[in-house]
Amino acid sequence: xxxxxxxxxxxxxxxxxxxxxxxxxxxxxxxxxxxxxxxxxxxxxxxxxxxxxxxxxxxxxxxxxxxxxxxxxxxxxxxxxxxxxxxxxxxxxxxxxxxxxxxxxxxxxxxxxxxxxxxxxxxxxxxxxxxxxxxxxxxxxxxxxxxxxxxxxxxxxxxxxxxxxxxxxxxxxxxxxxxxxxxxxxxxxxxxxxxxxxxxxxxxxxxxxxxxxxxxxxxxxxxxxxxxxxxxxxxxxxxxxxxxxxxxxxxxxxxxxxxxxxxxxxxxxxx
Amino acid sequence: xxxxxxxxxxxxxxxxxxxxxxxxxxxxxxxxxxxxxxxxxxxxxxxxxxxxxxxxxxxxxxxxxxxxxxxxxxxxxxxxxxxxxxxxxxxxxxxxxxxxxxxxxxxxxxxxxxxxxxxxxxxxxxxxxxxxxxxxxxxxxxxxxxxxxxxxxxxxxxxxxxxxxxxxxxxxxxxxxxxxxxxxxxxxxxxxxxxxxxxxxxxxxxxxxxxxxxxxxxxxxxxxxxxxxxxxxxxxxx
Amino acid sequence: xxxxxxxxxxxxxxxxxxxxxxxxxxxxxxxxxxxxxxxxxxxxxxxxxxxxxxxxxxxxxxxxxxxxxxxxxxxxxxxxxxxxxxxxxxxxxxxxxxxxxxxxxxxxxxxxxxxxxxxxxxxxxxxxxxxxxxxxxxxxxxxxxxxxxxxxxxxxxxxxxxxxxxxxxxxxxxxxxxxxxxxxxxxxxxxxxxxxxxxxxxxxxxxxxxxxxxxxxxxxxxxxxxxxxxxxxxxxxxxxxxxxxxxxxxxxxxxxxxxxxxxxxxxxxxxxxxxxxxxxxxxxxxxxxxxxxxxxxxxxxxxxxxxxxxxxxxxxxxxxxxxxxxxxxxxxxxxxxxxxxxxxxxxxxxxxxxxxxxxxxxxxx
Numbered sequence: 001x002x003x004x005x006x007x008x009x010x011x012x013x014x015x016x017x018x019x020x021x022x023x024x025x026x027x028x029x030x031x032x033x034x035x036x037x038x039x040x041x042x043x044x045x046x047x048x049x050x051x052x053x054x055x056x057x058x059x060x061x062x063x064x065x066x067x068x069x070x071x072x073x074x075x076x077x078x079x080x081x082x083x084x085x086x087x088x089x090x091x092x093x094x095x096x097x098x099x100x101x102x103x104x105x106x107x108x109x110x111x112x113x114x115x116x117x118x119x120x121x122x123x124x125x126x127x128x129x130x131x132x133x134x135x136x137x138x139x140x141x142x143x144x145x146x147x148x149x150x151x152x153x154x155x156x157x158x159x160x161x162x163x164x165x166x167x168x169x170x171x172x173x174x175x176x177x178x179x180x181x182x183x184x185x186x187x188x189x190x191x192x193x194x195x196x197x198x199x200x201x202x203x204x205x206x207x208x209x210x211x212x213x214x215x216x217x218x219x220x221x222x223x224x225x226x227x228x229x230x231x232x233x234x235x236x237x238x239x240x241x242x243x244x245x246x247x248x249x250x251x252x253x254x255x256x257x258x259x260x261x262x263x264x265x266x267x268x269x270x271x
Numbered sequence: 272x273x274x275x276x277x278x279x280x281x282x283x284x285x286x287x288x289x290x291x292x293x294x295x296x297x298x299x300x301x302x303x304x305x306x307x308x309x310x311x312x313x314x315x316x317x318x319x320x321x322x323x324x325x326x327x328x329x330x331x332x333x334x335x336x337x338x339x340x341x342x343x344x345x346x347x348x349x350x351x352x353x354x355x356x357x358x359x360x361x362x363x364x365x366x367x368x369x370x371x372x373x374x375x376x377x378x379x380x381x382x383x384x385x386x387x388x389x390x391x392x393x394x395x396x397x398x399x400x401x402x403x404x405x406x407x408x409x410x411x412x413x414x415x416x417x418x419x420x421x422x423x424x425x426x427x428x429x430x431x432x433x434x435x436x437x438x439x440x441x442x443x444x445x446x447x448x449x450x451x452x453x454x455x456x457x458x459x460x461x462x463x464x465x466x467x468x469x470x471x472x473x474x475x476x477x478x479x480x481x482x483x484x485x486x487x488x489x490x491x492x493x494x495x496x497x498x499x500x501x502x503x504x505x506x507x508x509x
Numbered sequence: 510x511x512x513x514x515x516x517x518x519x520x521x522x523x524x525x526x527x528x529x530x531x532x533x534x535x536x537x538x539x540x541x542x543x544x545x546x547x548x549x550x551x552x553x554x555x556x557x558x559x560x561x562x563x564x565x566x567x568x569x570x571x572x573x574x575x576x577x578x579x580x581x582x583x584x585x586x587x588x589x590x591x592x593x594x595x596x597x598x599x600x601x602x603x604x605x606x607x608x609x610x611x612x613x614x615x616x617x618x619x620x621x622x623x624x625x626x627x628x629x630x631x632x633x634x635x636x637x638x639x640x641x642x643x644x645x646x647x648x649x650x651x652x653x654x655x656x657x658x659x660x661x662x663x664x665x666x667x668x669x670x671x672x673x674x675x676x677x678x679x680x681x682x683x684x685x686x687x688x689x690x691x692x693x694x695x696x697x698x699x700x701x702x703x704x705x706x707x708x709x710x711x712x713x714x715x716x717x718x719x720x721x722x723x724x725x726x727x728x729x730x731x732x733x734x735x736x737x738x739x740x741x742x743x744x745x746x747x748x749x750x751x752x753x754x755x756x757x758x759x760x761x762x763x764x765x766x767x768x769x770x771x772x773x774x775x776x777x778x779x780x781x782x783x784x785x786x787x788x789x790x791x792x793x794x795x796x797x798x799x800x801x802x803x804x805x806x807x808x809x810x811x812x813x814x815x816x817x818x819x820x821x822x823x824x825x826x827x828x829x830x831x832x833x834x835x836x837x838x839x840x841x842x843x844x845x846x847x848x849x850x851x852x853x854x855x856x857x858x859x860x861x862x863x864x865x866x867x868x869x870x871x872x873x874x
Contacts, residue, residue, distance in 0.1 A: 011869065014843060048460070057463045057588070058456070059848055061869035074870075079469035087464045094457045097465070098410075098595065099402035101382060105476065112473045113395075113466035121474060143410070157465065384649070392573065396591050397637070403595035404602075404645055408654060411599045444604070448621075449840055451596045456845055459589045467588055 001069055001164035001196070003027040003050065003085060008064035010049050015060075019045040020220045023064070027165055027198055032191045034211030034228060035200035038241025042220040043200040047169040050198060051087035052078060068164075083114060086163035090173040092150035095157075096142050103145075103153055104129070104138045110161040121160075128159040131193070132186050148179025152186055166190075168199040172206060184209060208232055208245040216240055390478045407451075415447050516571045521564035562664060589848055590630040594638050597622025601642040606654040616826040617797075619659075623666055624673040624773075624827075624834050628682055629849040632674025639666025658793045665781045669773055669827075673834075676769045680854040682835055685761035700751075700764045703771065750832060766835050770828030777827060778819030785815040797822050 008023040020042050027033055027050070037043050048054035055062050056078045066073050068084055089095055100106040107128055111121045129135045132152045137145065142153060151171050158166060171187075172180040184206050190197065191210045201207050207214055207228060214231040216224035218240050224231050237244050244252075254264045382402065389398040422442050605619025623642060627635020640663050647660035676682065751763045785793060785801075801818045838846065838855050846852045 009869075012844070013847060051464060053460050053464060057460050058844075063869050077468065078463050079466045082464055082466045087460075089457060089461055091457060094454050095461045097403075097462065098406045098458075099399055108476060110465040112476065113469055115469065115471070115474055118474055118476065121476065143406075161466065396586055397641075400591060400594045400598070400637075401641060401645065401649075403592075404598040404641065405649055407595045407599040408602055408650060411596075411603055412654075415603070448600060448837060451600075452593070452837070452841060453845065455589060455592050455596065458592045462592065463588055 001029055001084065003165050004065075004067050004070075005050065006065045006067070008049060008062070008066060010045055010054055010063070011061045012045075013059040013061075018063075018220060020049065022221055023049075024222070025050075025215065027196060029164070029196050030194045031213060032187075032195070032197045032199065032211045034204075034207035034214040035198060035217065036202070036204055036207060036214060036231075036242050037217035037223075039202070041217040041241070043217055044169050045220070046217065047087060047167045047198065047200055050165075051085045051167045052076070052081040053087060056081075079114065082110075082163070083161060084163055085165045085167060086110075086158035086161050087167040088151075088154050088158055088169065088171055090170045092147045092154065092174065093143075095154040096150070100142060102138065103134070103140050103142055106142045106153060107157045107160050110157050114161065124160045124162060128156040131159060131190070132156045133189075146179060147175045148182035151175065151179065151183050155183075155186065164196060166195060166197045166199075168197060170200050170202065172201065172203060180206070202243075204232055204243060204245040204248075208247065216242060386475060386478055390475060395473050411447060411451065414450070415443055418443050418446050517564040517568035520567035521560045524560040524563045562667060586630075586634060587850065590626070590634050590850065593629065593849075594626060594634070594641070597626045597638050598642045598645065600625075601638075602646050602650060602654055605646070605659075606656065609656065616822055616829065618826065618830065620666065620669050620827070620830050621833055623670045624830055625837060627670045627673025628677030628834060628838070628855065629846065629851055630674075631678065631850050632671040634850075635670025635674040636667045637670070639663070639668075639670040642666055661784050662781055665777050665784070668780055669777055672773045672776060673769075674851075676765075676773075677851045677854060681765040681769055682762060682831075682838060682855055684839060684855075696761055696764045700767050703768065750836075762835065766831045767828055770831040771824050773831070774824030774827035775820065778816065778823035781823070782816040782819045783812065785819070786811040 003026070005023050005025045008020060008025075009018050010020040011018040023046065025033075025046075035043050035046060045054065048058070049062070049066070052066075052073065054060055073081060097106060097109045100109060104125060108121050108125045111124055116124070126135070129138060132155060134149065134152050134156060137149065137153070142150065145153065155166070155168070155171070168187075172183050175183065180203070187197070187199065187206075188210050191212075197210075199207070199211065211228045214224075214226065214228040215222055216231060216234075216237070223240055224234055224236065232245055233248055243249075251264055254267075255261065382405075385398045385401045389395055599622070601619050601622040604621060605617060608616065608618045619642070620639070623635055623639040626638040643659040643663035643666045646654075646656045647658070650656075751767065797818055801814045843856065846855055
């Protein structure tokens with residue numbers, strides 16, 4: 001399934017300036033697209049627009065065309081869209097539904113809302129828990145998990161809805177290094193298995209690990225786009241407010257110190 | 272739940288002293304024995320009723336207007352026998368109500384109750400509100416405790432005079448309430464992203480069992496209550 | 510559709526009729542010193558409230574029977590409101606339990622959430638918030654926060670929510686800062702006059718009830734005196750806050766806060782007094798019991814004692830609550846409150862930003 005944004009712009013309710021302008025983006029099946037940019041550059045807004053939450057859940061004005069497999073989704077109600085595009089947020093705790101007592105029920109929350117038949121819900125839930133590797137947490141209380149575990153729980157809950165596309169807004173932003181590692185590994189596994197993900201991150205290391213394509217936003221417009229390796233090596237990253245991944249920084253530092261380029265390449269390849 | 276409510280209402284309707292006492296025996300103690308929670312029941316319902324009981328006794332024993340038979344004199348305050356009688360009546364009634372409510376609480380999980388109601392047709396959104404409220408109360412208290420600690424580290428006085436303590440409440444209540452409300456926006460988005468807006472019923476994973484006997488008992492209780500009210504209103508039962 | 514409304518109206522009439530007969534003859538004689546019939550009035554208010562609730566239930570029941578769903582009602586609840594309600598209910602319960610058990614002052618502070626939801630989302634949302642608060646408080650919330658008495662007062666909470674909803678809808682809580690001084694002074698005088706007027710009326714009724722012998726209660730109970738000071742401190746705090754709003758921020762809405770609070774408080778007192786009197790003998794385990802005791806010592810029967818206590822505690826409590834709710838609303842950022850069903854009525858009036866380009870559209874659904 002392909003989710004396509006053509007000429008898309010978005011303005012928050014009551015705002016004078018648009019938060020997004022001229023966005024042309026295609027999210028194809030089976031690829032992971034990374035979204036980078038300074039804070040306030042529009043990453044979260046783009047995620048909200050792609051998932052349909054803007055303007056449906058939060059108001060505001062939209063411009064341009066959003067389509068799934070060619071069909072315009074403008075008139076689709078939110079719950080119908082949520083079966084195709086599922087969005088996860090930064091904060092592990094506010095994504096909890098607050099009405100469930102176990103991890104299992106929490107993951108099942110989405111399909112329950114969608115009216116999926118009971119047996120299928122159980123099957124989907126088991127599958128989602130397995131994919132994220134958290135089956136042993138099934139009977140635990142969601143509120144007592146660590147931040148990283150809660151994010152995995154949130155993603156499992158999204159997967160249980162069997163969306164064609166996952167949109168994740170800075171999933172590791174509020175996690176400690178342990179949690180970040182947990183989530184990154186899980187996402188990498190998902191990527192290898194062929195999931196379609198749009199993931200926004202300040203931590204470009206995460207993007208380098210899992211994304212095949214990358215897009216950099218600047219003040220609501222697309223500034224850079226292309227294969228991840230290329231984009232993350234682009235010298236303009238710094239002025240766009242994005243910190244390049246550690247490997248890139250090391251390389252630049254080594255070059256500046258005068259070390260031969262081939263040696264660097266070998267060293268990094270071995271690292 | 273029907274048991275608890277009907278018992279409570281019956282306690283009010285019956286009035287007098289004997290009525291509620293008998294009621295407590297039948298409707299509260301017996302089922303508690305059956306469910307094996309009698310000890311906890313007694314302790315918890317006493318705890319629950321204690322503040323009311325103390326107030327009730329004090330107020331009515333000492334301040335019952337028109338009391339003639341003086342039992343005790345403490346300066347200008349006078350305890351009367353009529354006041355005592357009235358206080359005991361109220362006490363019995365309170366015990367019945369608190370016992371019934373505690374029994375309900377001890378034998379029912381809130382989640383079960385809400386799911387049962389949802390299965391019978393209550394809107395999933397209202398069921399959501401009920402469930403979420405039950406979880407939010409302890410969560411809010413925890414948050415308040417955290418904020419209290421943080422404020423104490425910044426010099427908030429929580430042990431001083433009453434005035435200081437009242438003043439100390441504001442820097443805690445403010446962030447708790449405003450913080451919770453600020454989360455509403457994100458929680459709304461997260462819920463909508465999981466299909467919450469779909470109209471109509473949702474699939475329930477499980478529901479508590481119900482048998483014909485239980486249904487019969489329920490209707491029987493309601494009928495008995497109605498009969499009780501009618502009898503009382505028409506003056507047959509004093 | 511019409512069937513539902515007719516059914517509801519019939520139910521309303523029936524319950525009112527039964528209530529009137531059940532409570533006996535209403536007029537206990539018009540008291541010359543007071544301009545209304547006290548005992549009759551408060552029971553009647555209760556009956557009306559019950560009748561409204563029954564009518565609503567009948568309406569819902571008929572709709573359910575017709576369509577196996579309650580969509581005309583639940584459609585008014587959007588996700589945002591649904592998410593806010595548990596927070597509001599929790600605030601009600603936590604604050605209410607804390608005040609009732611720990612502070613022992615003659616106010617309740619258990620309606621902040623109800624009024625907040627009513628103002629932001631509407632009368633029915635507010636009513637449901639109040640209803641669920643009281644029900645859950647008794648039947649579901651475990652000790653130590655549990656309250657044995659709350660469920661009986663569920664109707665009072667419902668009415669408070671409805672009133673708050675209409676007050677919000679009428680735009681009473683819209684901030685009106687930077688008013689010219691003369692207007693401010695005029696309104697301030699009106700406010701003070703209102704407060705003084707209400708106090709005077711209550712005082713009159715009070716005197717009429719306990720007879721020309723005057724106030725004997727002050728000496729009876731030392732605890733009462735302390736409580737009185739505490740209540741006074743709270744009232745003073747609220748009054749100071751309101752004055753600050755009026756003069757430092759030149760915000761006219763302070764007056765509306767007072768009016769709304771007084772109105773809600775009086776109605777709440779009228780409805781809750783018969784419940785407190787008949788079901789609990791005037792004693793609910795909170796700080797208000799001492800006030801009731803004081804009134805009873807002065808010779809009042811239970812019904813009038815609880816009414817007297819209510820007419821003192823409730824207006825103070827509700828004005829304070831409305832004040833707190835107003836503070837919350839001011840403190841909320843625009844985008845948080847604007848999307849609520851009644852959100853635009855809480856925002857300062859300003860000129861709209863002109864719509865510029867073509868092609869911008871809002872949400873379709």
